Amino acid sequence: MPASSLVKSVALAGAGTLGSVILPELLKAGFVTTVLTRKDSNRDSSFPSGALVKEVDYASSSSLVDALEGVDVVIATLTDRDAQVALVKAAKEAGVKLFVPGEFGNPTTNIEQSEVHPIIYGKKQIQDSLKSVGLSALLIFNGPFTDTTFNAFLGFDTTTGRIRLVGKGDTPISWTTRLDVARFLVHHLSTLTSFPSPSEPAILRIEGDRKTYNQIVDIYRRLHPEQDVRVEYVPVKEAEKIAKDVQSDFIKSFIEFLLLSWEKGATVDRGHELDNARWPEWKPKSVEDVLKEQA
Structure with a gap:
């Protein structure tokens, strides 16, 4: 079982390029791990032994809330902004304690809409959604994979x-490689002693x-x-x-x-010190x- 007394169960939304690397690390660490898959997905996936799989409809709040009941942490590696916003709202309703949105790239906390591509600004919108519903968040900034x-x-x-x-x-x-990001994230969850304030997300800046x-x-x-x-x-x-x-x-x-x-x-140039020394x-x-x- 994970060392953390706070986090026992994790739901992973998106098991593709990054999620498929995070999933085995979660299972290895002993977390009760649920993979959320779309009901209309045509992807032929075989998930590692021990992973729980739940089909969800991102257009249905009740579908998401039901899938997240009893989950402590949600990790989203989705590229679909609307789906991720729906997941944030459902996570709050289901009593999830910590949400890890699909950052995993350049720092985005100080960006302006006029400065960035629409895909990147979507990440800021998800941060705003997390604050608006009052859900604790952890942002991972690691540069390109x-x-x-x-x-x-x-x-x-x-x-x-x-x-x-x-x-x-x-x-x-x-x-930073995907595996190294996954390892650091899972280690952090395994040793977590408190959840961040819903008004200010925690940041892991790794390299x-x-x-x-x-x-x-x-x-x-x-x-x-x-x-x-x-x-x-x-x-x-x-x-x-x-x-x-x-x-x-x-x-x-x-x-x-x-x-x-x-x-x-x-x-690298956003004024936040590296957190590598934490591990x-x-x-x-x-x-x-x-x-x-x-x-």
Whole structure:
């Protein structure tokens, strides 16, 4: 059983890219763990032994409240803002004590709507929803996931050696793998001694490694001396135009916004000290560790 006397049961909403990594860690720690799945989901999933699975309808408050009865903590890794807001309201009604919303990226506590992409501002709206219903929250800020970033979709094509960077590539960026995020979150829940105030969310600002994109390119070149690696540096102003054009290509604009935010220091420069020291035994993977594994 988990060491925490506060948290016994956890519900996980969203068992995809991140949730599928968090789930085994919750079970390993001994939490009674419920996975919420959509009733209309066509996904053929087999969950680890020991996980409870409940089908829910995010358009039905009673469906969500019933599924959350007796749950201490909800962890949401959903990308659907409306579904997450519905989950917040149901969690409050069901008596959930702590809600972990789908942050897991850049710090978002001080953002303005005019400054960010609609997807990112949706996170701020969920924070506001948590405060409005009076539900304690824990926000996890970890920068981009090291193990899902270095691919052609995000401009780092390891097949061709063509790398597209926004700006000069000299800005320090926080990097953390999904597994390291999951491990830290579960450890935190296992050792929790009190719940944060509903009026002010608790923050975990963690970092597996800190590297600029140029440093990462140098590491990649050293690991792949046989490859002709070529880097394209896209001017910030050009990237800003793409990021703002949400009408033409919403996903492309979001990817460009992310690359811009990393170049502008949004992953590390928000005035909150790292919380790595809360768990000295954490030992997260470095960027080089991940690139070696992907080689």
